[in-house]
Amino acid sequence: MRKVRDYDAELKALNDKARSLKTKKVEQLGQLVTATGADALDLDTLAGAMLHVVETASAEERGAWRVKGAAFFQRRRKKARP
Known part of the structure; x- marks a missing residue:
């Protein structure tokens, strides 16, 4: 069954x-x-910046931002470790 x-x-x-x-x-x-x-930032400015990024970003720009973002998180991880 x-x-x-x-x-x-x-x-x-x-x-x-x-x-x-x-x-x-x-x-x-x-x-x-x-x-x-x-x-x-105030909400209007932050929202405007994010909309601009979404509307105008090319693949090359996104790649550069990805590298910069990864570096930002690597720095934060290193600072967090004593």
Whole structure:
């Protein structure tokens, strides 16, 4: 005899997991804004800068930003280690 699957419970578990991941992502984005010092900007300026980056970024620029971002996190990790 086959075991009956509880689709409602599985769907609820997936929704809970998705909600948890979304919450974690929002928290990490907030931490990133704080870590970079961008929390000193007013919201309109920060939003405008982010929109400009999304609209105008080429693949070359994104690559350069990726390198700069990786270097930023490497410096932070080294400072965190005593």
